[in-house]
Amino acid sequence: MAAQHVWVRPEWTKATYPGLLLAWRRHPKRGWEALVVYAENDDAHRVEWRLSSEVVPAPNERPPSRF
Numbered sequence: 001m002a003a004q005h006v007w008v009r010p011e012w013t014k015a016t017y018p019g020l021l022l023a024w025r026r027h028p029k030r031g032w033e034a035l036v037v038y039a040e041n042d043d044a045h046r047v048e049w050r051l052s053s054e055v056v057p058a059p060n061e062r063p064p065s066r067f
Contacts, residue, residue, distance in 0.1 A: 006020065008054060035049055
């Protein structure tokens with residue numbers, strides 16, 4: 001699977017970050033999770049598993065309003 005551009009909105013914030021989707025996995029209790037790398041700012045990058053509800057495809061440059 002090639003990396004895909006996504007928007008990431010972690011449950012602990014209302015901010016939306018640009019990121020790359022690297023992989024999917026199915027957690028027995030949490031459901032589908034996405035391994036994403038995203039930039040919180042110019043100096044802070046995260047690589048972590050996020051709930052599928054916190055990640056949407058980014059076909060354009062602006063985050064979706066439904067987020």
